[in-house]
Amino acid sequence: MLVRGVRGLVRASNSRNSSFLGGLFGGSGNQKNDMSTVQEATFDYxxxxxxxxxxxxATSTSLTRDDALKIYHEMVTxxxxxxxxxxxxxxxxxxxxxxxxxxxxxxxxxxxxxxxxxxxxxxxxxxxxxxxxxxxxxxxxxxxxxxxxxxxxxxxxxxxxxxxxxxxxxxxxxxxxxxxxxxxxxxxxxxxxxxxxxxxxxxxxxxxxxxxxxxxxxxxxxxxxxxxxxxxxxxxxxxxxxxxxxxxxxxxxxxxxxxxxxxxxxxxxxxxxxxxxxxxxxxxxxxxxxxxxxxxxxxxxxxxxxxxxxxxxxxxxxxxxxxTGFRDRIVGAGLAELSELKAIEAQVRKDVDADVKKAKADGELAVDELYYDIYENNLEGKIRGLNPWDRWEHKKTQTAVNL
Known part of the structure; x- marks a missing residue:
């Protein structure tokens, strides 16, 4: 990996007002963090x-504990x-x-x-x-x-x-x-x-x-x-x-x-x-x-x-x-314990498995809905289907983004 040296910048407080793990697992943001006292570390590469x-x-950057855990959760997801x-x-x-x-x-x-x-x-x-x-x-x-x-x-x-x-x-x-x-x-x-x-x-x-x-x-x-x-x-x-x-x-x-x-x-x-x-x-x-x-x-x-x-x-x-490279670096810098990263992985696995079940159980659009939301502003009335004589109603059911 690019990173070779790590310098930990230790913050004095053991508690955090807004804990990523607290939000992830339902705990209080004011709970004490007994696993790590390092709240920020600097990495050179x-x-x-x-x-x-x-x-x-820049060839040197700092990373907070909260950001490290958020990034790790995101990549694992x-x-x-x-x-x-x-x-x-x-x-x-x-x-x-x-x-x-x-x-x-x-x-x-x-x-x-x-x-x-x-x-x-x-x-x-x-x-x-x-x-x-x-x-x-x-x-x-x-x-x-x-x-x-x-x-x-x-x-x-x-x-x-x-x-x-x-x-x-x-x-x-x-x-x-x-x-x-x-x-x-x-x-x-x-x-x-x-x-x-x-x-x-x-x-x-x-x-x-x-x-x-x-x-x-x-x-x-x-x-x-x-x-x-x-x-x-x-x-x-x-x-x-x-x-x-x-x-x-x-x-x-x-x-x-x-x-x-x-x-x-x-x-x-x-x-x-x-x-x-x-x-x-x-x-x-x-x-x-x-x-x-x-x-x-x-x-x-x-x-x-x-x-x-x-x-x-x-x-x-x-x-x-x-x-795994990022995991080794933040553990080595004292930003996280391996056990809490393993807990993130287990929670992600559980959450994604639940979404897989929801996706499988979900239904498909009805045929007439395939012709909805083609245009933000429909100027041509009914929409042609597979054949010239097939005409379908156009409806706007979704809110457009990036307009």
Missing amino acids: HPYKLHRLEDGP IRRMETAAANLYKEKAIRGFCHLCSGQEAIYSGMKAALREQDSVITSYRAHGFTYVMGVPVLGVLAELAGKKSGCVRGKGGSMHMYAKNFYGGNGIVGAQVPLGAGIAFAHKYKGDGGVNFALYGDGASNQGQVAEAFNLAKLWDLPVVFICENNHYGMGTSQERHAASTDFYKRGDYIPGIHVDGMDILAVREATRFALDYCPKNGPLVYEISTYRYHGHSMSDPGTSYRTREEVQEMRQTRDPI
Whole structure:
């Protein structure tokens, strides 16, 4: 991992007014914390790789106990949710495409830990983790995957089309979210709201022409956008060495400054995000390469072992896992006890299992409801069905977001 040294900053009080564990397990926020007296610790890590920048993100950052426990709970929830999705797919409760993000949790939790109310995110079809951290509960994700009414878009979108406040998906077309992200950034600048857009794409999508076109306009107009290559080192089943003439994806912007980030280190991701929030409104776009790894195949139809060895995956799990690495660091710094982290894991497992049961028991939309909420303002009357002579009523039943 990037972090090598840890310095604990001990606070005097043993009690806390707002305990994350108290909220999680129903205890009082005023209960004494006898397990740990360290309320904040500072972590140092290696410098980032920079392109066309004199200075980059901070290489030292502090973390409070409450934030550490919240982040750990969040990452464990994403991992457990994706495991549940894999099982539902194998049971054929989920059909079609299903792209899992296990192993990449530090990107989602790290970025979310730094985002402000006015910032926005758009990503690829590997969107479950972001959907959760941007505000959709586990049930909303799993039910959406299963095509049920409790899904975040009522079962109409599935794995690749999930949305939330300031989260624009989940996009099924490879690389198409990148110019859309530039457009959202243009809206931030036009409205003057101070927001920054984060547009994520995979290493395979980095070779798309529309990515280069988005780079050009973003720099021409100095848009507040961070183009993030979420590099898990395989474009579907093709390694980066076989599909990219240059694997320095953070340099792909050429005239746009770039930063290489360790995506298995949640604190490195958080600080890189904070840097972008300060830099982009004043200076325009950045190109990030966040190096990560996915444990599953490209999608559930891909076993993920025909182009890489099981030993490679196992080694990454054992030596570079973002969750166990973070756990070891906060325990070593005295921010948490191993026993309470195990308790978080057990509670998450229980909660996700309960949501799986709810998703399975939920019903599907009636056929006529499939034609609801197509438009915010319907101007064409009845909606055409599968055949020209099939006409269906349109109703607005949901409150739109991101208008």
